[in-house]
Amino acid sequence: MNVCDDNQSGVKDTSTSTAVSWRELLSREHAGAAIVPAVGVLVGAVNIYLAASLLPTAVADLGGAGFYAGNMTIHLVAMVIATMLVSRFLARWGNVGAYLLGFGVFLAGSLVCAVSPVMAVLLAGRGVQGLGAGLLSGLDFAAVRSALPQRLWTRGNALMSAMYGVGNFVGPALGGLFAQFGGWRLAFVAMAVIAAVCGVLVPRALPRGGHGATRAPVPVVSLLLVTAATVAVSVAGVLSGAVAMAAGLAVALLLMALFVAHERRDARRVFPRSTYRPGSPLKWLYLTLALLAFGVAVESFLPLFGQRLGGLAPVVAGFFGAAISLGWSATQLVSSAAVEERTIGRLRVLGPLLLALGFLVLGLMQRQDAPVWLVLGWVPVLFVAGAGIGLAYPHLSVAVMSSTRDPEEGARAAAAIATVTSLAIAFGTAVAGALVNLGGASMLDAARYVLFGFAIVCAVGAVTARAAARTGSR
Template sequence: MDRTSEAVPGTWRELLGPRYVPVATVLAGGVLLEASNVYLTTSLLPTIVADIGGAEFYSWTMTTFLVASVITSMLVSRTLMARGAVAAYVLAFGLFAAGSLISAASPVMAGLLIGRAVQGLGGGLLAGLGYAMIQRALPERLWARAAALVSAMWGVGNILGPTVGGLFGQLDAWRAAFVVLVVVSGLLILLVSRAIPATGRTKVEAPVPAGSLALLTASVAAVSLASVVPAGAATAIALAVGVGLGGWFLRHERTARVRVLPEVTYRGRSRLRWVYVSVGVLAFGIGTEAFIPLFGQELGGMAPLAAGFLGAALSLGWSVTQMVTANATRPRVVRALIVGGPLLLAAGLAGYAVAQRELPGGGVIAVWVVALFAAGAGIGLAFPHLTVAAMGSSDDEEEAAKASAGINTVFIIANAFSAALAGVLVNLGAPSLVTSAHYLLFGFAAVVVLGVAPARLAARAVPSATSTPV
């Protein structure tokens, strides 16, 4: 990695210029495939079920993908060290393409679920590599902007996925959508060998952290199950089991000889744990997105397409804001952004909740859009700087790679927990959809505002002196 001239601030023009744009394309493209795929498939599901059946397994298309992504996201640093950067990326894109091809050719729902699981294995690697490779492929002056670009792909994917999926679904060509994913994966494989710098291979002596993998995968699976079982006792049991397994995972990680997250996470005075908690809180707020189109259609009387764009307002706020806030380098400003992120996210969700009512006028709908954009902006304020804080948490290259990849692992896990809890809160408010919206949005705002405390601790990971401010 080029560390020369680090006193000179990096710019977007440099990152997206001829020298580094191929690297940025691979890093961002891999995360975009992972981010958009969930929503693309969700948009296609009605068409898929009408063609091959399997309505009873509707929700499992997301669950299988998510659980598989969690497994491989926890193996990113090991894959990177053992295979090198180029081979790791080829493996990830290859798995994603294979899963997409299986999905496209599936005659029954069981085949689609297998394809989704294979896609998830590749997607988990792609998302983790997108963060882990920033410090290896780019100079330090571009880390914050690269982190903003890569994490912005989650927001872009939330917009692109439903748009592309809806288009192919309307054309009754769901198989072609998966074929397009195969083609895009193939093109990115060709770019990898030209863009990604070769890294050395290191023999990984430590065994696979099977205990941690099993516990955390089971935890995510249990919480995901809570969103699909009938509301009531079964949901409560699934959530309790998921939380219990998650606690067991943390306890196991503290004492295990082989860990998923870097060892520095569990040191007594380490601030990396608070960085991860802060990332999890921001990712948690995204769980509301699945229900925003529903509220738009049922409460606002909006057409499906318009309601879909309403759901994209949060992601748009996230993506646009972090492209600006990534320019901040003054330590005091960076700390303020990290602490302000959950505050703005909570305020946006609460504002959207207050404005919920049946058949609102155009002015109220405009308030919805502004509130959701503000909520997304809260994520954009803090996310790129939390990513950089994780990268700089250790001087050891392998531990730093683990810390970077851990951002994606934490992000996926928080999404799983938030999606499950969102379904529970909406069901509790039934049959009144306004009450459901209040339970969901006020409940999530309350959880997110509690994230200010760990954000303050995470902000202390920002050094008192950085490169020359922009």
């Protein structure tokens, strides 16, 4: 039996035959179930970019510059671990209880960061924040699946994911503002207050439910393997020397291969059992989502290219990186209206191709001491690249959610979207760092290696999208 046996319409049944309006999604009946996941994404996205903007100021205040690189590693590892446990929290506490836990953990981590006397404590707080943010991230997809009718899943996912783009703008702006006035601690207090307000609203806004699923045992071995892989790839991203980075990436890939081998034969797994069945489209859907998320990692290096090649001021260059997320967010608000099966299938394939084309064109536009008009031309190209993610991502995520009618397996499938996304961004960041180092002293070479390399990798997403379509149609 393959995944289509659990869902008679299979992966193809990802939407209704008529368009669903935003008005219905935001109606009194469904608004709470749509807005809470969206706010959860927004809190996590703002926090990532807020912390990145504040960290230099915090280092100047607390010392511990040697811990600087560990900030993202700790946060990311914690996020990945939490996303892998989402279905267990849902089975135990339901939608409301799990969200209260997520916001509560995030609040606690923010307060630890705010009162940190030394950098080591700040990093511990960032780890706790990561646990809360990861739980919220995984819950967002699972809550959309369990709390909204299927006809609203695409719109719900689009609204939720659009918050990434909002966070990419709000985060650097708030972080820069607090850092400018030396109030980096107040920034974390503000995040704690936001989490507290969200926690108060959760019982009123989110429908109760999510209980009743079998409480599956914790997949300890899978957790350890993925955690080790995430640490390896994160460390690889900060190593000096292309050989050392390549070795770190090779270790991470080996650990992921061991993870897949373990999941295929062990009942304690993270991904739905149908992922590993012959003929299942789920593995191709997850791979396509991963390749799209892989491309998001370029955002971390675009400010560097803007400053070194385009002569942009740091604050301006910082917002260049958000152009991809802006294109992603804006486009999926429109693409989520697609309901025809053939159109949706084309969008899933077109998305990775458009993302790859954007990186290819941007790579061709790189120049040392580039003129202003050329640098400004990066923005629409980056927007188009992000639009590729927006075209495909909501429909791919809904296809994953629609892959089974079993509530427990469905919650696990939905929550795994966040795990795949976090892992892909971690791998993408490490690969981009390796390619930058490969450029050596030439920032122009580094930029071209990153952009051309990512164009090749992301283009593979069109192949995996086609494989998912072919497999799902059987």
